[in-house]
Amino acid sequence: MNNQHQSLLDALNACIAACEWCATACLQEQDVKMMVSCISLDRDCADICALTARLVARGSVHGQHLLRECAEVCKACGDECAKHSHMQHCQECADACRRCEEACRAAI
Structure with a gap:
């Protein structure tokens, strides 16, 4: 598996x-x-990331299709969590979602 x-x-x-x-x-x-x-967004985001990870790991061409949707859900989740930045769990989630969104967009 390559570094990307x-x-x-x-x-x-x-x-x-x-x-x-x-x-x-x-x-x-x-x-x-x-x-x-x-x-709700946390659950959706975790699920789409899990499916995307499985498809990318196995080299499925369908993993490529999911990356765009995964990036969108990560953005939505990150935006929602950022509204609750006074809560550590939401801030850390927002940061992880942003990093994941960027990684998905870079792989498209």
Whole structure:
């Protein structure tokens, strides 16, 4: 596997972990209803990153098609998490989403 693919897979896997942690932490916040959009995007982002990572790892041509959608979902999730920057889990998730978005766009 070349370095570009490995960097992309690293970014995708870091984003999955950050989104899963963020969603779990959001569920423990006082006002969970305020976090519904964040939780939903965290889950969507983790799922699209996981699927993209699997397809890229196996060299599927369909992985290439998913990169654009993955970048869009990562951007949306990062934007939502950035709204809650006073929460460490959201800030770290926003950062991971931004890095993943950039890696996906670079691989398109």
